[in-house]
Amino acid sequence: MLDKICELARRAGSCIMNFYNSEQFINVSYKLDNTPITNVDYTANNIIKKGLLSISPEVPIISEEESYDFKICRHWTNYWLIDPLDGTKEFLKKNGEFTVNISLINNGSPVLGVIYAPFFDVLYSSFYNHAWKEKRLGLKEKINVSQSKIPLLIASRSHSDKELKNYLTEMKNYKLKKLGSSLKFCLIAEGTAQIYPRFGNTHIWDTAAGHAIVTAAGGKVKTWTGENINYSLSSRCSFVNSGFYASAL
Template identity: 60%
Template sequence: MFKEICKIAKDAGNAIIQVYISNKIINISYKNDNSPVTHADHIANKIIKDRLSNIYPNIPILSEEDSNNIKYNQNWDIYWLVDPLDGTKEFLKKNGEFTVNISLIEHGIPIIGVVYAPYFNVLYYAFEKKSWKINKIGEKKQIFVNQTNIPKYIISRSHPNKKLHDFLKNKKKYTIKKLGSSLKFCYVAEGKAQIYPRFGKTHIWDTAAGHAIVTGAGGKVITYSERKNLNYFLSSKVSLINPDFLVLS
């Protein structure tokens, strides 16, 4: 299954790149929360949903690009959770830091996660509680979180936040890297960073694939206030917005 999902993610990513490198004007609209969406988002969404529906017709799909008209059953025990283009702001800024995210949720836990960064041609995936990276020349290696004496905090490039500033001000020795999209999860998973603190609004499709990759690499994703594992049980949610959370190596 995971090989098929990786292929779908790469095909969607390649379609996104065709829009990214073209000289055509990118049509931009805005969702209810004022976040941007482009026709690249819609193209990738159609590829992913069509292919998943054809291969696994009995597994329902919850995708960000249906978020203005979400139809889902809170009693789903298993479902696909998809963000066809995570990091649309980075896509529009032309810095390459955007991804395709596909995850399979079973009983509230992401058991498969695929994150593909098409601009860098790098793919991360988690399967059977292990995580892997395939680089741009096709080399595959298992990845693991890594502890250091001076931790690196990886933070959002496009979402500055006062709560994050307050969180960091009492820390002593550390470094910071700013990065877009779910690549932040992947950097923790492969040991390039140790902590990703996230305050402010994210949705479950923003985090599930990266969450799977972090846990497969030996890390964890916990809520900030209660220090419980971030979960994807639809039945327990009043909305599809995550609480503040920490990604830890």
């Protein structure tokens, strides 16, 4: 199944790059939280949904680009969670830092994760306790987190907040890199970076695939109170996450 999901992510990524590299019309609108959404997001979403329905028609799907009755979703113990174009702002800025995210949730935990960065043609994947990086099709290597005396801290390129500034003032020795989309999780998982702190709210589709890959590579993803992010919808009242950090420590 993992190979099929990786192939599906590549297919969606190829479609995204067709828009990225061409003069095709990109229609931009804005959600209630003032984040952009485009026809590219919807097109990638349709590709992934169609593919998942052919792979596992019995497993429901939750996507960032669609609306759901939470009262119905909360009864699902297993479900697909997708963000068809994570980093729409970066896509529109044309800096390449956007990804396709697909994850499988089983009893509240992300057990399979796939993140594909089509601009860089790099794919990260995980299944339970194993994580891999595929630099190009067919060249796949296992990845693990790595500690460093001077940790590389990854922060969001498009989000900044007072809590992050306060957090940085308490850090003694560190290097800082700003990056868009779920690539921040990937750098933790491959051992390039050591910590990704996030203080503002996110949604479960923003974190699940990265969460799966980081933990499979030996890292951790915790809320600031030290708990695991729980994807069990029966214990939630919305799709929103509180702040968290991903770490190699």
